[in-house]
Amino acid sequence: MTPATVDSPGRPTLEEVARLAGVSRATVSRVINASPKVSPEVQAVVEAAIAELNYVPNRAARSLVARATMSIALVVPEDAHRFFGDPYFADIVQGISDRLDDSDYVLNLQLTHPSSPSEKTRRYLLGGNVDGALVVSHHSGDHFLASIGQSLPVVFGGRPMGAAGTPGRPTDYYVDVDNRLGAVQGTRHLIASGRRAIGTITGPRDMPAALDREQGWRDALLEAGLSDERVAHGDFTEEGGAAAAEELLDRHRDLDAIFVASDLMASGALGILAGRGRSVPADVAVVGYDNSRYATRGPIQLTTVAQPTRQMGIAMADTLLRLLAGEQPQHVQLLPTELILRDSA
Amino acid sequence: MTPATVDSPGRPTLEEVARLAGVSRATVSRVINASPKVSPEVQAVVEAAIAELNYVPNRAARSLVARATMSIALVVPEDAHRFFGDPYFADIVQGISDRLDDSDYVLNLQLTHPSSPSEKTRRYLLGGNVDGALVVSHHSGDHFLASIGQSLPVVFGGRPMGAAGTPGRPTDYYVDVDNRLGAVQGTRHLIASGRRAIGTITGPRDMPAALDREQGWRDALLEAGLSDERVAHGDFTEEGGAAAAEELLDRHRDLDAIFVASDLMASGALGILAGRGRSVPADVAVVGYDNSRYATRGPIQLTTVAQPTRQMGIAMADTLLRLLAGEQPQHVQLLPTELILRDSA
Numbered sequence: 181m182t183p184a185t186v187d188s189p190g191r192p193t194l195e196e197v198a199r200l201a202g203v204s205r206a207t208v209s210r211v212i213n214a215s216p217k218v219s220p221e222v223q224a225v226v227e228a229a230i231a232e233l234n235y236v237p238n239r240a241a242r243s244l245v246a247r248a249t250m251s252i253a254l255v256v257p258e259d260a261h262r263f264f265g266d267p268y269f270a271d272i273v274q275g276i277s278d279r280l281d282d283s284d285y286v287l288n289l290q291l292t293h294p295s296s297p298s299e300k301t302r303r304y305l306l307g308g309n310v311d312g313a314l315v316v317s318h319h320s321g322d323h324f325l326a327s328i329g330q331s332l333p334v335v336f337g338g339r340p341m342g343a344a345g346t347p348g349r350p351t352d353y354y355v356d357v358d359n360r361l362g363a364v365q366g367t368r369h370l371i372a373s374g375r376r377a378i379g380t381i382t383g384p385r386d387m388p389a390a391l392d393r394e395q396g397w398r399d400a401l402l403e404a405g406l407s408d409e410r411v412a413h414g415d416f417t418e419e420g421g422a423a424a425a426e427e428l429l430d431r432h433r434d435l436d437a438i439f440v441a442s443d444l445m446a447s448g449a450l451g452i453l454a455g456r457g458r459s460v461p462a463d464v465a466v467v468g469y470d471n472s473r474y475a476t477r478g479p480i481q482l483t484t485v486a487q488p489t490r491q492m493g494i495a496m497a498d499t500l501l502r503l504l505a506g507e508q509p510q511h512v513q514l515l516p517t518e519l520i521l522r523d524s525a
Numbered sequence: 526m527t528p529a530t531v532d533s534p535g536r537p538t539l540e541e542v543a544r545l546a547g548v549s550r551a552t553v554s555r556v557i558n559a560s561p562k563v564s565p566e567v568q569a570v571v572e573a574a575i576a577e578l579n580y581v582p583n584r585a586a587r588s589l590v591a592r593a594t595m596s597i598a599l600v601v602p603e604d605a606h607r608f609f610g611d612p613y614f615a616d617i618v619q620g621i622s623d624r625l626d627d628s629d630y631v632l633n634l635q636l637t638h639p640s641s642p643s644e645k646t647r648r649y650l651l652g653g654n655v656d657g658a659l660v661v662s663h664h665s666g667d668h669f670l671a672s673i674g675q676s677l678p679v680v681f682g683g684r685p686m687g688a689a690g691t692p693g694r695p696t697d698y699y700v701d702v703d704n705r706l707g708a709v710q711g712t713r714h715l716i717a718s719g720r721r722a723i724g725t726i727t728g729p730r731d732m733p734a735a736l737d738r739e740q741g742w743r744d745a746l747l748e749a750g751l752s753d754e755r756v757a758h759g760d761f762t763e764e765g766g767a768a769a770a771e772e773l774l775d776r777h778r779d780l781d782a783i784f785v786a787s788d789l790m791a792s793g794a795l796g797i798l799a800g801r802g803r804s805v806p807a808d809v810a811v812v813g814y815d816n817s818r819y820a821t822r823g824p825i826q827l828t829t830v831a832q833p834t835r836q837m838g839i840a841m842a843d844t845l846l847r848l849l850a851g852e853q854p855q856h857v858q859l860l861p862t863e864l865i866l867r868d869s870a
Contacts, residue, residue, distance in 0.1 A: 217562065249649075249654060250645065250648075250649065251649060251654065259622075260615055260618050260619040260622055261615075261619070263615075263618075264609060264612070264614070264615035264618070265615075267609070269609070270605055270606075270608075270609035270610075273605050273608075273609070273636070274605040274606070277604075277605055277636060281643075284645055285645070286635065286645050286646050286649045287635070287636065288633045288634070288635065289633070289634035289635070289636070290631065290632070290633065290634070291618070291622060291632065291634070298626075300595065300629055300630070300631055301631050303595075304594075304595065304596060304631045309594060309596065309654070
């Protein structure tokens with residue numbers, strides 16, 4: 181089948197649906213917009229054609245006739261364990277909720293499958309059920325979320341990334357901190373306190389924030405003439421941080437400091453250090469990242485890089501509301517990080 | 526203005542909208558259903574009339590023309606602090622997500638204001654944006670959520686309650702445990718171990734689960750001929766549990782056991798007992814409720830009443846899916862509780 185007109189390569193058009201169903205464009209439009217003028221038989225035929233072609237109504241076309249839903253999706257491609265276990269999400273949701281409280285929009289939270297939303301979530305988001313979307317915890321392998329900004333007003337929490345580590349689109353809107361610079365701050369503090377064998381526990385390598393923090397750790401070491409060979413990979417969970425700490429300690433007997441890319445992982449690492457009788461900070465200094473409740477939960481108070489997570493949520497919601505109001509907010513907002521000094525380093 | 530026909534007292538009708546806008550009923554219907562046959566001018570006039578009368582389209586009327594949204598709302602009338610802080614919600618969401626994974630529906634999580642959803646959430650839920658709703662953490666003062674089952678297929682997590690403690694409607698669907706019996710189990714265990722001055726820390730008294738647990742504690746004491754005077758009220762948070770424990774210890778010097786209506790509150794109470802040098806269980810035995818991660822987090826492992834929270838989420842989602850499929854599931858499902866014996870009692 182050769183499409184008569186296409187708005188983007190490979191995307192089925194209204195014309196194709198009409199041709200397959202054997203009806204006019206106007207009839208397809210009426211079915212999409214739930215007009216009462218369409219008979220149940222015609223509706224069934226058109227819906228079958230829409231399903232067969234995987235057709236998603238064009239937003240611009242819909243907006244001519246359909247009313248706003250007055251709802252904004254927050255898309256979180258993580259399972260419930262990660263979502264409820266990491267205080268980052270509570271703070272982001274709190275900030276977004278606070279900002280939307282002053283608006284006419286409701287928040288519609290969509291927990292989707294880790295790394296990639298399901299087909300039904302994709303259809304839901306593109307099917308006119310939300311006016312815009314906020315996306316956090318975006319993983320690089322997810323082509324759908326990487327390109328969702330082409331179909332819907334979208335603001336990302338954290339710099340989005342294209343497939344296989346390619347940069348995001350210049351047209352993307354996002355709110356972030358300078359993760360690289362935050363990691364440089366934390367690692368420079370370890371160097372200034374005399375540490376020389378400084379390892380890192382990274383986040384998942386398909387997430388820009390994790391890659392940027394690893395790069396910042398590396399940059400700080402290299403500018404001081406120190407080795408960047410002590411690396412173990414975590415997954416932003418407490419268990420993952422513990423496993424990575426075991427690996428670092430086994431492989432590098434001289435390890436005297438660790439920069440850990442999240443407080444939750446650092447909490448796991450502190451447990452392993454205690455279990456092995458390594459004193460913190462005397463034997464091994466630890467710097468975390470987030471300044472979440474995990475930084476102050478245990479017996480050792482964590483030195484950590486603070487990011488203003490709740491403010492990031494507010495800024496994300498604010499940017500999306502401005503887009504929906506037809507304004508032109510700036511594409512990129514970087515909020516400041518701050519090193520919080522406590523006991524662990 | 527006297528309405529020509531009304532489906533419930535005080536609720537504006539399609540006829541009233543048509544009269545105010547000066548158009549026919551059919552035209553109002555076309556605007557509601559976003560028909561392309563309506564001019565922008567007429568659409569604006571009708572939408573102004575809808576806004577002025579606060580008209581919400583009737584679900585039955587809409588369902589004749591509008592297509593299903595294939596989304597289910599989970600309505601949680603709690604702030605983000607409670608939602609993320611209490612593991613009950615993580616387990617409920619996990620269960621619901623697991624069940625919906627096998628369906629064509631997406632989950633649309635709506636965090637609303639504590640005790641009562643905002644007007645915009647009310648409009649959203651009744652405005653045809655979801656096919657059905659699951660409601661957890663329902664508070665008795667909330668008339669809207671108490672009656673939402675009249676407008677939409679709804680399944681409650683926990684027995685719903687009408688205004689001012691009146692029973693819910695016999696037509697309500699809900700999944701619950703027998704909270705009274707669970708509390709009887711926990712309190713009988715304290716009595717059997719020789720305790721005689723047994724207090725309780727309750728949940729918020731506008732929630733049926735909290736009232737039922739308090740009643741179970743009282744029933745077990747009275748059947749053993751013991752006093753039910755040692756009561757302090759909490760709010761299902763850790764801080765609230767700590768404050769209530771202070772109150773109990775100050776008022777009742779002879780206190781030798783506490784039945785606490787949630788593990789999170791019990792965790793707060795254990796902190797206070799430790800701070801006052803009261804040994805657990807030697808001086809004061811403690812039984813919690815939930816068997817959440819807070820039961821096993823601290824130095825003292827908590828004896829607790831387990832409820833199958835994840836299974837309750839699965840059963841709620843399953844019941845709603847059956848309602849949406851036109852089946853007739855049973856109205857009430859009670860899942861079993863189990864006393865888990867650990868160190869604290």
